[in-house]
Amino acid sequence: MVEVLFRFFVLGCMSFGGPVAHIGYFQREFVDKRKWLDEEKFSSALSLCQFLPGPASSQLGMFIGYHRAGYLGAIAAFVGFTFPSFALLTAAAIYSAHLGDANWLTLLIAAAKLLAVVVVADAIYTMARKFISDVVTAAVCILSAVWILWQTGLVAQLMPILVAGLLGWLFIRKPKSDAVVQKPTSLTQTLVLFGLFAALLVLPAMFSAPIANLFNHFYQAGSFVFGGGHVVLPLLQPLIGDDVSGNVLVEGYAAAQLVPGPMFTIASFVGASMDGVHPVVGSLVATIAIFLPGALLLFAALPVWQAVMNHHKFSGSVVLINAAVVGLLVAAFYQPVWISAVHSVSDILAVVVGFAILRKYNLSVFWLLAGMLMYVIGKTIV
Template identity: 50%
Template sequence: MVTVFWQFLVLGLCSFGGPAAHIGYFQQAFVVKKKWLTDEDFTQAIALCQFLPGPASSQLGMYIGYKKAGYIGSIAAFIGFTLPSFALLTFLAVANNKFGSSVIVEQIITAAKLLAVVVVTDALWGMIKKNLTSIPTITTALLTMTWLMFSDGLLGQIFPIIIASIVGYLWSFKTQPVVNKHLIKPIRPHIGLVITFLGLLALLPFIAATNDSIKLFSIFYQAGSFVFGGGHVVLPLLQPMLDGMVTDNTFLSAYASAQLVPGPMFTMASYLGASAMPAMPLWGSIIATVAVFLPGSLLLFAFLPAWKALFSHPRLIQAILLINACVVGLLGSALINPVVTSSVKSITDVIAVVIGYILIKKYQCPVWLLAILLLIFVIIAY
């Protein structure tokens, strides 16, 4: 267990670049060097983690820890990989709460918001190229964005995902070959973990009003339960649920800060949890972090015994295709509001965002360097 924790702590301190980069780090560390997994096992684990909602790279890390040292190993892997970004983002949230009225902090927040516009735009374009490859997927994304123009709140975010999953399951648009029914295996997940996942999802909203901590846990648990497509998708799901608990400035600062630290992007929850409970920031950070990672963890180990059966069901694959398209629509809507509407206030800001996007897209400018350049720009321009 100590070995697992230490290996993932080292990776948690240096794993910049998002989920795709994290998978590369894991492959080098645990397949090539440590040989904790075979190439085949690693590839199959990636497929399962991409199939389930939740943070794919963190789920993969927990799977690797599980293969090495059982359930204790998976917990050690999660803590080790998450701890550095959790600590850094909690500290940044506390600093923002304490010094948020100073000029330099205001300039940092302005730069962070412009950075968020660039990063979300880049993430959205990547998801469009990957997921909108047919008329049904493009239509799903556009319908989702249209729906969100006239609805808000949690239901407004989750309803399109539910509809997309049902339509995708019932209506095959022939992207999969015909499969012999005898080859389709029955899905037998770990029933206890499935019941735990669904029970918390159903129960928490009803008891959230009784306690601020439970309310915060409920919000982040619900968000973590419906995230397909990576950490960027937490943005549109959390924003309406945290309305009134944190400001748009704080929300976008959390998102931008999560781009600048190593480790999983889901730890933006650490920043938001600390900001939502300023009197007890560490407690709020712990609650939010545990809650947003818990659903993906429960689902990973619930379906681990049945992952081969999952991929023998073409209709489930179809459902995921439309869910991913729906997620593109969610992120596109979030880019417009609140990201752009809260960040871009002048033609000067537009120029900064365009130049920033060119730097990150054409010249592969690192996010941390772009953050510094945007801060210098804000100090000079404002």
């Protein structure tokens, strides 16, 4: 558990670039480097997180922690990965810090975005070598990427995985394994956690205390948001009403993009700015409330999902779902990762060199971040 907390804390301190970059960091750190889980399990968990509301990268991190050290590991992964941005955004709200005014931070973010391009490219390359094995899987990957780039919204996110799973089940047959078919390990777990998720949608609204209202607003936001932190902003606006000034949401959104870690920690900034609640308490309650629905739904769905993915009749579905997941990463690599980071020919060269170094020498991403920072500083001086 302590190791899980430490590893995720380190990533939480440097994981700029949004959820797709976070997935790249997780894949490199916990699949390639530390072997905590294999590519199949990583891809299966990632595809499940795509179906659920909430922050997909944080849910994937909780799954990795759970796989490593049980429920305490899941909590450790969440705390470690979320705490750096929680602390920074809480302090920003309390002291009204204008993070965007710091030139050094602007340079660091530019370097971190270029590093994110390299890390996500490495994750795509590694997963493609594992899951793109023939013309059919390549076609599914390409079509999934094109669909995501063409369409937007919840349907765009879920459709490639659903269609790939259906086509794989209908048309792809792998040899039947002699392995014992796994059944859901705990339907009780599914029912209890889903029941708790539903109860928390209703119970806090019955109380008028400021803390209960605060929890209720952010829990509802976390329960119905697909697509990450960028989507939570318009949902929070009508929920919090007059409890904060008009500029707080915009300031929180801007601040959340300037710190590492999950975008959902916009809740930390807004919670610390709520009227009638101590800033630290408000930030803590809002942060827990917005992440809790995704965690409950993840562990409620996990037993059934694992049983389905391990069933021999769905082996063809798994093949094409994995290919579709690679396609989703390819689309996200272009927009927003590449678009937000690469603006010149020299940026392209820096990314290519960084990718080559990462593949050949397997350097720590800290050294790559230092190299990207030197490049950004040099480009600014020139």
